[in-house]
Amino acid sequence: SSLYRFPLLPVRGIPLMNHIANSWDTIWAFRPDPSDILIATYPKAGTTWTQEIVDLLLHNGDADACKRAPTPARSPFLEIVSPPPILSGIDLMKNMDPPRIIKTHLPFQLVPPAFWENKCKTIYVARNAKDNMVSYYHFDCMNKTQPEPGPWEGYISKFMRGELAWGSWYDHVKGYWKEREKRNILYLFYEDMKENPRREVERIMNYLDLSLSDEVISRIVELTSFEIMKENPMANYSCIPTHVFDNSVSPFMRKGQVGDWRNHFTPEQSKMFAEDYDKKMKDVNIPFRTLI
Template sequence: MFCLLTGKERHSANSRPPGGSEWVEPEQTKMAQRPKTFEFEGITMSRYFTDNWDKVKNFKARPDDVVVATYPKAGTTWMSEIVDQLYFGGMQKDGSTPPVYERVPFLEFYNETFKGTDLIESLQTSPRLIKTHLPVQLVPQSFWEQNCRIIYIARNPKDTMVSFYHFDRMNLVQPEPGPWEEYIHKFNNGQLVFGSWYDHVQGWWDKSKSYSKIHYVFFEDMKEDPARELSRLCSFLALSPSETHKQSVLGKTRFDKMKKSTAAHFSQIPAFDESVSPFMRKGMVGDWKNHFTVAQNEAFDEEYRRRMKNSDLRFRMEI
């Protein structure tokens, strides 16, 4: 029987928590200059992820907090929705589900109206579900001290890069992506926000070998067999949902279903220009083939082999 681990009521759409939970940029955002990147603690960042750093660094985790961690565009929203549905799906009624960025707040994001740390602290759920894109070395120490469960999703670099590129095109609080051929160079050199994909996936992989409460998941595995990966996730979270509930979670978190649900993604955010590219774009494995030229692919493969030659991490570029 599914055990719901909460003793508090869920937020409703008409009872939004304090702390700027609407996550909207001021109207002048669309006219404002996009942020510049800079080096922060050895990582390429922008001000939206460092302006609240004291509160992020000193964030007080709770032992039952569950963290969804990824490099950007690796399936963060998908996993956030899955985990939220596992814990709290049975409490939600049609029309009463807040958007995912309220249900699974973004720890390090900060602007004039949205403070990730404040929104987490205002959550009325137990466990609290938390999203982060931080590389493992920048995760607040309290998460390790409290022995929190962390789900890390890794996606192959080619599809990650394509998705990140289109996201940067449409997201007005991200730096300008520039031409595709330059974007490949920036990706390979760790010059995108949140730094090097190589260091990010490897850092979390290495940490998972010494910290048993990291569940390292591959996006490609999730696409190949969602039911299998859901069962593995439930085991990690020590949840025993009924088969009916499992099927409900699988149904609600299909890409086509989530794309139609405004509560399951970020399409309401004014900073996102979906006339350029939708937030929920394709969610597939292998779309990189529609973007890389033969020469770009060969050059990237050579760089990938060089960077990963000493790693036991294995990624599938297609399934």
């Protein structure tokens, strides 16, 4: 069914889901508490994984405490206002005590300014462009609230032109990168988290000024592995009904790997993509792993 597949609407040039654009003034005016923690990502870069890590860190690795509710109810999605049954982030936060773990996909310039006025801790997660796109493609196939992805070949072009929901991946990763020092943003990479999850969990812990025992850190690393999260009904988005997230098309917890792009890009597509990528990324030196 294409019940929820509305066209995107631009906000200051960024294509967003239409209900976000229609509620823009409310979103822009949102005032977080200074203790709130923002997790910012381009869609499909490792948001849910990071949300789970932070929730466990704040709960000293207590697995049961972090099964109190599904991810979107524990960690509100700032700009999602409707449609049901996706929970409206701002409404949810009215009934939650800070510190709240707030998810956003907004590009840096669209983050409500009160986050910076209040110096909220912000964790940005970036994922290499090709895997990020592959994950987004499968998500757009299964998520009936996003526009139809169309054929893969055309999807690559849309990604390169920044026409997907939340706009250009290139501008997104660059926007936060340029601001990371001034705004004290912890800038993480999905590939680093896969390579050495313990090291990255410890980086997040230190950034949040927490100090947990080695044993608790080990438990958090274990509980946030792809295999465990895939089976955790409070972390795997099985809370979203199948007419909205159609798991038979592709599960939310799909593969959780680095390099799955190799199963999707032809050599020609890869070459064309790389040439364009180099042009778009040459003004920054973000240490993405080279994926050839």
